[in-house]
Amino acid sequence: MRAPLSVVIPTLNAEAALPASLAALYEGLEAGVVRELIVVDGGSSDATLAIAEEVGAQVLQVAPSRGGQLRAGVAAAQGEWILCLHADTELSPGWSDVVGAHMARGGAFAGYFRLGFDRGGVAARAVARWANMRARLFGLPYGDQGLLVSQVLYREVGGYGDMPLMEDVAIARALRGRLRGFDHLAVTSAAKYQTQGWLRRGARNFWTLLRYFAGVSPDRLAAAYRK
Template sequence: MPAPVSIVIPTLNAEGELPATLEHLMEGLAAGLIRGLVISDGGSTDATRAIAEASGAEWISGTPSRGGQLQRGCAVAQGEWLLVLHADTHLEPGWAAAVAQHLESGEGRPACFHLRFRARGPMPAWVSGWANLRTRLFALPYGDQGLLIRRDIYETAGGYPDQPLMEDVALARRLNGVTLLPSAALTSAARYQRAGWLRRGARNMWTLMRYFLGAKPERLARSYSK
């Protein structure tokens, strides 16, 4: 019986983060969980492709758009389950056991990880705490929490839309609930550290509100990246 999980990671000039992200996936190989790894690139000009191919990943490339990249990556993945991760997300030790337990539970619901930042202090704790509360209350995780989803549920929900931002929210809103796994995804704090935790957090909430009010993802992406 083949391993159940295909991992899909979108990249764009991710040479600085990707090696550590891949290293944290090794326990999933040892546990017999990982069937394959797909790196869906948006036109990297650094060493991202060399890193991906050295790891044995399947490499696909296309127009830069995180939603489109994820759409293409999930389309070629072979596993019964998909585990979608960002290139700067490190799964904490023990994640494979948490995923295996979820798969064995038979409930089949989509799941995500608790969010933590690779930074210390009250502000990282506050921002990640809000993200985890939002997930519990509204079943609305962001992509930096990862998404573990059965392929048939993913396809029934319509998959990721080809858009540069809020592709994670668009898919989550079409799912019938998301389970929080008893394990954490440790994500980069670089955007928050550059912009300031309060400013970046407020901008993220404002971006989400604008999206719910009908703003186009392309317009939101231009302001989000500043």
Template sequence: MISVVIPTLNARDALPETLACLWDANADGLVREVIVTDGGSADETLAVADAAGCQIVAGGPGRGSQLGRGAEAARGEWLLFLHADTVLSPEWEGEVGAFCARDEAAGAFRLAFARKGIAPRLVAAGANLRTRTLGLPYGDQGLLISRARYERIGGFAPLPLFEDVDIARRIVADGGRGALRLLASRAVTSPARYEQAGYVRRVLRNQWCLLAYLRGVPTETIAARYA
């Protein structure tokens, strides 16, 4: 039923745990296939994906382009886009199975970080509030969407960043704010980027970039500053 699409770039260390959370759903028939869409990894990412039985799609870097290539190769009625450093909480299979059976909406998971502390909890709470009120999740929350809706809105754009915001805005434009729902299951993601930059600095930089994007600043310009 579901094709899971995972963009990778030198994700050898994180990918096994992400794939492990999908195994039961694969055995139960909910997950039809797992597609690893690689952007030119120089480590053993592809060996890990191949050993796990994933379908591999290779091409140039850029998450928007990678996600688009993965979706083109997918055969499922539903698509689940998931980052390579994100692990779904154990109850996700039951919730997603029920969601797909009854719902035409798209969904994103409740964000959590794989780290204890006030800062990770506050950042995650802010992301979940943004998703609930604005229908605007980021990619590390995953995206569950029917193939029909995905194709109707034009799929992922080949953007260097904010491909997640771009598609979320088109989902909402297509079906209203209720068309993108916050699921109860958690997407537990790595806090490495926040810890390297500092949580406050990273949040402020993310917000600056988002506001620039919403004002129409070209994504290539933002990417140069973002990097």
């Protein structure tokens, strides 16, 4: 029987973070959970593609748009289940048991992980606490918490939109009432928070979310976000 899980990772110049993310996935291969790894690149100019190819990933190259990249990766996936991860997210040991147990319960619900940061102290814990509360109370996990979803449920809700930003919020809203949080940690990079400032980055993310809910297009939000 073939392993049930396809892992999809969108990338863009991710050479610094990608090796740790990929190393954490070996556990799933050894446990017989992971069927394939699909890396969908949006035009990297660094060693991202070489790193992905070295570990035997299927590499797709498409236009840069995280939603579009995820959509292309899922379309190519052959597993009954999909695990979408950011390139700078590292699943903590034991994740394959958690994922395996969820898949065994059937595909009625999608799942996501509890967020943590790889550094940052008190500020990092505060931001992670807010993110986990937002996911639990409002059903809005972000992409750095991962998304585990069956192919059937993914197709039922329409999948990821081809959008450069907020694709994670859009699919979470489509999955409203059908999301379950795992009490298991996904550790993401704090690099952008430390560069921009924890308060500034957090406020910027919250403002972007409010603007999206107010109807501002993802293209306009992405253009503002990159500035």
